[in-house]
Amino acid sequence: MKSKQEFLGGYRRMVAIRRLEEKSAELYQQGKIGGFLHLYIGQEAVAVGMAAAITKRDHVITAYRDHGVAYSVGMPAKIILAEMLGKATGCSGGKGGSMHLVDPKLNFWGGHAIVGSHLPLAAGIATSLQYQKLDGVVVCMFGDGATNIGYFHEALNLSKVWKLPVVWLCENNSYGMGTAVDRASAVHSMCQKAEGYGMANACVDGMDLEAVYNGVSNAAAQARSGAGPFFLEVQTYRFRGHSMGDPERYRTAEEIKHWQDGDPITALRKAIVAKHKGTEAELDALDREVDDEVAAAVQFAEESPEPADAALWQHVYSESPNGRA
Amino acid sequence: MATLTVREALSQALWEEMEANSKIILLGEEIGVWGGTYAVTRGFHEHFGAERVRDTPISESAIVGAAIGAAMTGLRPVAELMTINFAFSAFDMIVNQAAKLHYMFNGQVNLPLIIRTPSGGGRQLGATHSQTPDAIFAHFPGLRVVAPATPRDSKGMLKQALRQNDPVLFIENATLYQQRGDVPDGDLTVPLDKSVMAREGKDVTLVTYSKMYYATMKAAEQLAVAGIQAEVIDLRCLRPLDMAPVVESVKKTNRAVVVEEGWMSYGVGAEVSARLHSECFDYLDAPVKRVAQSEVPLPYNQRLEQMALPDQEKIVRAAKEVLYV
Numbered sequence: 088m089k090s091k092q093e094f095l096g097g098y099r100r101m102v103a104i105r106r107l108e109e110k111s112a113e114l115y116q117q118g119k120i121g122g123f124l125h126l127y128i129g130q131e132a133v134a135v136g137m138a139a140a141i142t143k144r145d146h147v148i149t150a151y152r153d154h155g156v157a158y159s160v161g162m163p164a165k166i167i168l169a170e171m172l173g174k175a176t177g178c179s180g181g182k183g184g185s186m187h188l189v190d191p192k193l194n195f196w197g198g199h200a201i202v203g204s205h206l207p208l209a210a211g212i213a214t215s216l217q218y219q220k221l222d223g224v225v226v227c228m229f230g231d232g233a234t235n236i237g238y239f240h241e242a243l244n245l246s247k248v249w250k251l252p253v254v255w256l257c258e259n260n261s262y263g264m265g266t267a268v269d270r271a272s273a274v275h276s277m278c279q280k281a282e283g284y285g286m287a288n289a290c291v292d293g294m295d296l297e298a299v300y301n302g303v304s305n306a307a308a309q310a311r312s313g314a315g316p317f318f319l320e321v322q323t324y325r326f327r328g329h330s331m332g333d334p335e336r337y338r339t340a341e342e343i344k345h346w347q348d349g350d351p352i353t354a355l356r357k358a359i360v361a362k363h364k365g366t367e368a369e370l371d372a373l374d375r376e377v378d379d380e381v382a383a384a385v386q387f388a389e390e391s392p393e394p395a396d397a398a399l400w401q402h403v404y405s406e407s408p409n410g411r412a
Numbered sequence: 413m414a415t416l417t418v419r420e421a422l423s424q425a426l427w428e429e430m431e432a433n434s435k436i437i438l439l440g441e442e443i444g445v446w447g448g449t450y451a452v453t454r455g456f457h458e459h460f461g462a463e464r465v466r467d468t469p470i471s472e473s474a475i476v477g478a479a480i481g482a483a484m485t486g487l488r489p490v491a492e493l494m495t496i497n498f499a500f501s502a503f504d505m506i507v508n509q510a511a512k513l514h515y516m517f518n519g520q521v522n523l524p525l526i527i528r529t530p531s532g533g534g535r536q537l538g539a540t541h542s543q544t545p546d547a548i549f550a551h552f553p554g555l556r557v558v559a560p561a562t563p564r565d566s567k568g569m570l571k572q573a574l575r576q577n578d579p580v581l582f583i584e585n586a587t588l589y590q591q592r593g594d595v596p597d598g599d600l601t602v603p604l605d606k607s608v609m610a611r612e613g614k615d616v617t618l619v620t621y622s623k624m625y626y627a628t629m630k631a632a633e634q635l636a637v638a639g640i641q642a643e644v645i646d647l648r649c650l651r652p653l654d655m656a657p658v659v660e661s662v663k664k665t666n667r668a669v670v671v672e673e674g675w676m677s678y679g680v681g682a683e684v685s686a687r688l689h690s691e692c693f694d695y696l697d698a699p700v701k702r703v704a705q706s707e708v709p710l711p712y713n714q715r716l717e718q719m720a721l722p723d724q725e726k727i728v729r730a731a732k733e734v735l736y737v
């Protein structure tokens with residue numbers, strides 16, 4: 088990520104995620120999105136920086152806070168929103184919902200709502216790549232809270248023993264639901280957990296697009312080299328509640344304000360103007376483009392048909408029980 | 413035709429399919445250098461190498477999760493869990509991931525994976541290592557659950573499972589590995605969705621599967637001495653459950669006993685009995701009886717343990733009860 092164009096592209100994607108999330112919050116309040124909704128607002132630089140640092144051959148898997156990640160890896164906003172609205176045009180025909188966005192064609196393997204459950208899957212995807220001698224790496228994203236569940240430790244250990252091409256990308260946003268890291272985790276630096284497995288690691292500022300990009304680039308290069316997994320802690324913050332029904336009694340307005348002062352989008356805007364000779368007019372034009380994109384996505388999602396009744400019975404299995412025999 | 417033990421039959425199935433398909437890999441605890449705790453994979457590590465026969469740390473959820481990830485991306489993993497009691501450590505992987513992803517992701521991913529694991533008690537291993545929780549796993553749509561009894565079915569169903577595209581929980585029985593039986597030569601496959609009549613009779617239908625098949629066949633012999641002709645149905649598959657041969661048999665005999673090793677409540681017998689009452693109520697001349705494990709965690713004490721387990725005697729008694737003799 089060097090050219091002005093690349094930073095403008097990153098800016099556009101981050102703003103798109105922000106608007107998409109604001110819109111989905113609205114649609115949730117209108118009762119058009121059901122279930123749980125976990126917004127990515129505040130963490131946009133992480134997914135966008137990550138996606139900019141990897142190639143089409145690489146794979147991405149994440150937790151339920153997945154909208155921004157899905158968008159970053161190339162899922163159109165309209166498909167994301169359609170899935171959230173449970174429409175037939177969503178990425179899983181409305182059967183997955185907001186926490187289970189997926190698109191195998193993008194090497195994007197979900198969207199997983201049991202905390203930590205996708206970490207072993209990432210190890211398996213990496214095993215598959217390694218076994219098939221494919222060049223890709225797997226970027227597995229998860230929260231600070233997920234580092235406390237057994238899956239995390241089993242998957243990290245296995246990936247090191249098998250020298251798997253994985254980037255463990257821990258989005259440390261200081262909280263797992265309402266529990267601060269220091270109340271939930273024996274060590275407060277996530278990297279220290281990687282140390283426990285003798286794993287190469289680094290910690291970067293997740294509110295800074297360029298820092299995330301550089302961090303993931305370096306991590307992916309190491310994983311790709313055959314040196315084994317790399318653990319990257321990214322320090323970030325979610326500006327909204329854990330999910331839509333969060334009373335937020337566990338943190339102070341001052342703390343939120345402190346982090347919002349470091350809003351990654353505002354920071355990037357400033358950097359583009361200061362370092363890359365960008366103009367406010369250019370950036371405003373991108374904002375308007377994004378507004379149009381999101382408005383069109385909402386329209387698409389709202390006008391899309393519901394899945395047919397028969398969809399209920401489809402894909403319980405892939406085929407007749409005896410396969411090709 | 414060869415006479416093989418269940419162990420040899422399973423081993424042959426894996427060996428033949430692995431020779432034919434390099435996408436098949438094995439993973440589990442002690443399956444490689446040790447040769448498998450029940451010796452099913454003895455010699456595999458030497459022949460196929462550590463890439464394909466993978467010893468894992470004691471990490472059940474990572475074993476199954478990695479199998480899922482690998483299956484999603486082109487491999488055909490066979491995960492071995494040392495016993496079904498440890499499947500609870502991977503329970504989330506099995507029921508929230510393996511059983512769900514194909515459906516929840518709208519058919520966009522296939523999960524051609526097998527989880528092989530021995531079930532059953534009777535070896536004085538204490539409550540935690542003696543369970544027969546087969547029915548629990550059969551509760552979940554999206555998973556196939558099979559539990560063959562004979563060497564022939566063990567080989568044929570394992571080969572079949574390795575040629576279809578859905579997750580299969582392949583339940584073995586820890587006490588059956590030495591059981592001998594005839595196995596046809598050549599490329600044998602057996603369907604994963606068909607119950608089978610194992611012994612013909614006209615007076616009472618005995619429905620069973622896995623280890624209890626043998627006690628039930630012996631009970632049928634004992635009943636024959638008393639002039640009672642029992643028909644025996646081996647379910648072989650718990651999900652999907654093939655009731656056709658059971659219903660057909662009961663329409664002839666008008667009486668049924670269901671025999672399982674696990675607990676009675678919410679068990680296989682409960683399911684079969686409920687289906688008989690709804691599918692051929694008018695043909696029943698007596699309430700369906702169930703023979704199952706006493707509703708206690710299995711005790712270590714040998715005598716007490718044997719008291720709690722179903723056996724030939726209990727089956728004979730139940731058969732006579734439904735015949736009112």
Ligand SMILES: Cc1ncc(C[n+]2csc(CCOP(=O)(O)OP(=O)(O)O)c2C)c(N)n1
Nearest residue numbers: 152200201202230231232233260262263264
């Ligand atoms: C196994 C499991 N336990 C509990 C939950 C409920 N839960 C959902 S999200 C969450 C917090 C996770 O925090 P973190 O990993 O830091 O991710 P973040 O929400 O901050 O992105 C919890 C406890 C769950 N989904 N799965």
Ligand SMILES: [Mg+2]
Nearest residue numbers: 230231262263
């Ligand atoms: Mg968190």
